[in-house]
Amino acid sequence: MMKRYLLLAALFLSATASQAQDSVIxxxxxxxxxxxxxxxxxxxxxxxxxxxxxxxxxxxxxxxxxxxxxxxxxxxxxxxxxxxxxxxxVRGAKEQAYIIDGSKKISVPIAALGSSIATPANGITANIVEVKSLKELETLGESIIKGKIVFFNGAFDQRFIETGSGYGAAGIQRFAGPSAAAKYGAVGAIVRSITPALDDYPHTGGTVYVDGVKKIPAAAISTLAANKLSNMLRLRKLPLIKFYFKQNCQTLxxxxxxxxxxxxxxxxxxxxxxxxxxxxxxxxxxxxxxxxxxxxxxxxxxxxxxxxxxxxxxxxxxxxxxxxxxxxxxxxxxxxxxxxxxxxxxxxxxxxxxxxxxxxxxxxxxxxxxxxxxxxxxxxxxxxxxxxxxxxxxxxxxxxxxxxxxxxxxxxxxxxxxxxxxxxxxxxxxxxxxxxxxxxxxxxxxxxxxxxxxxxxxxxxx
The missing domain is CATH 3.40.630.10 (Zn peptidases)
Incomplete structure (x- = not known):
């Protein structure tokens, strides 16, 4: 029994000495x-x-x-x-975008998503459909989405304490949204920036095109601009609101x-x-x-x-x-x-x-x-x-x-x-x-x- 106690004591002293040395280093x-x-x-x-x-x-x-x-x-x-x-x-010349409300054009900040294709030289103008998730996109289907720009407006979930979890949850819109929208005939995609902040800095980042699905141009829109666009869509009848954007990116x-x-x-x-x-x-x-x-x-x-x-x-x-x-x-x-x-x-x-x-x-x-x-x-x-x-x-x-x-x-x-x-x-x-x-x-x-x-x-x- 005594030998066991002595062995335990020796092990304890050795561990204590090791920790002391670790602390010094x-x-x-x-x-x-x-x-x-x-x-x-x-x-x-x-x-x-x-x-x-x-x-x-x-x-x-x-x-x-x-x-x-x-x-x-x-x-x-x-x-x-x-x-x-x-x-x-390469991104090319700076992107341009505005909301078209009748005769008014309201400029908004966007940034092309990495790997996106360019718009046609004159840009794209189309009615816009707002969705908050890929599931909602699927629910609407081709009859509503075809020929339109899909606006992914799922907000960063502020309830996460670790913000990386919020980024992961919202990020699916950017990674997979444009190709998902293209399956239903969308002509472009605009994605709310993945951030808990409200500001006018659009957040770029990569999107992933799915093989066999037509590529459509995709851009991020700042969170303040996303809120403005969402409010306008809510307050006015859909055909009155259109969106224009132009980007010049290419893959070499x-x-x-x-x-x-x-x-x-x-x-x-x-x-x-x-x-x-x-x-x-x-x-x-x-x-x-x-x-x-x-x-x-x-x-x-x-x-x-x-x-x-x-x-x-x-x-x-x-x-x-x-x-x-x-x-x-x-x-x-x-x-x-x-x-x-x-x-x-x-x-x-x-x-x-x-x-x-x-x-x-x-x-x-x-x-x-x-x-x-x-x-x-x-x-x-x-x-x-x-x-x-x-x-x-x-x-x-x-x-x-x-x-x-x-x-x-x-x-x-x-x-x-x-x-x-x-x-x-x-x-x-x-x-x-x-x-x-x-x-x-x-x-x-x-x-x-x-x-x-x-x-x-x-x-x-x-």
Whole structure:
């Protein structure tokens, strides 16, 4: 019995000493990020010197060149480009739109949806049919929809505390709405911007055309303009209200581009990998600051912090700047395909693609209740002093999800900053450097570095 007590006491003392050591190292990470952090200035350059980085654009090409030079300057053990073919969609001249109310024309702000086709050269003018869901669209059918513009006006559900859930629920209109409307003979689609905010910034984002269904032009309309249009349709008889819009977008042949990868070799397990990444491409309306400039500069900052504090990881740590998350996901698919081809063993991947706001914690994809309980027991107390200790089940990220198909044992993790402001800015002309807070950005980088360290030291099969 005494031997058992002594063994338990020894285990307790060992665990306590380990936690004390973890705390010291984590504090160093935060001190480095907050005092010497470089993510904010890197983001300034990416946004102000390069700007929008839509796949296939000159901006995306410049961003790849800059990213590799940046990683090289930090002296990582390995820096390289991973070739990937990406879509090349261009917006063209600025869109035009107005509501036609008898003899009056009321201008409204719109933005073509990514992958949309153009309107005819003279634009489209048609009666408009408002629906709040795809189900309502189906109920109306071809007899009402044919020859008209469908106006998808399902509002962002304000009841969700985590705004990403609201985005997911409303997003089906943008992803699938235009093709669904085309099945019933619609000549165009206008989609309410996916945001809880009421403003005049239309939110772009990709739509997906279904094979075998005629493509129709599709655009997002700002939330204030959507409310105005809806009220006019409600107060007046349908034939009196028409809508006009013109857009000039086109899809060009695919273009060669690259994922940018930096790596610190593991001291014990160089052939086992922990990946942290965000996407280098952005939509073209602004600078892609929060989506996802903050994610890529945080990812490279993680490796910089590890080097600056003298931490030598057991496993190899990679920062990946994925290309083409916004309108094709080709970078994430390529990274997973190559990892499988090289028979790499991946322990975990962390994606940061929810903005550079105050860190709250991490979500673990497909984590069992038992594993979550163990993760919280081991990690929560270490993250709690930094208010990044919300460790929950949930999604990870578009770019790392393909890894699950090729490496089933991998653990996928999403970095979860505060979500309340993200979808006010997401995919709009307002996604600019000035809307990023330096301290929040650097706190996020330190939180991600901490999670990488904890996984490197303790694993996730706790």
């Amino acid at each position: 984590i504090r160093k990470f935060y001190d480095e990020a907050l005092v010497n952090g470089q993510a904010y200035e890197n983001l300034r350059y990416l946004c102000k010197k390069i700007g929008q980085r839509l796949s296939g654009s000159p901006g995306a090409e410049k961003a790849v060149t800059w990213s590799k030079k940046l990683m090289d300057s930090y002296g990582f053990d390995k820096v390289y480009l991973q070739e990937v073919m990406v879509p090349h969609w 042949p695919d273009v060669k581009s690259y994922n940018v990868i930096g790596e610190i070799k593991g001291s014990e397990n160089p052939n086992k990998f922990i990946t942290v990444g965000g996407h280098l491409d952005s939509w073209d309306l602004a600078e892609g600051a929060h989506d996802d400039g903050t994610g890529v500069v945080q990812s490279v900052e993680v490796l910089r912090i590890l080097k600056a504090t003298g931490y030598k990881p057991k496993n190899s740590i990679r920062a990946v700047f994925f290309m083409n998350e916004e309108n094709g996901h080709k970078g994430g698919l390529k990274y997973a395909e190559q990892a499988a081809a090289d028979k790499e063993e991946h322990i975990a991947a962390i994606e940061t693609d929810e903005g550079g706001f105050t860190p709250r914690g991490f979500s673990f994809e497909d984590a069992s209740p038992a594993l979550l309980k163990q993760i919280n027991a081991k990690f929560k107390g270490l993250l709690e002093p930094y208010e990044a200790d919300r460790l929950v089940a949930g999604g990870s990220g578009t770019d790392i999800e393909p890894l699950k198909e090729t490496i089933p044992s991998i653990k996928l993790i999403g970095f979860r900053p505060d979500s309340q402001r993200y979808f006010d800015i997401h995919h709009t002309a307002n996604d600019v450097f000035e809307n990023v807070n330096k301290r929040e950005l650097h706190l996020g980088a330190a939180a991600i570095a901490t999670m990488v360290y904890l996984i490197d030291q303790h694993g996730l099969n706790l």
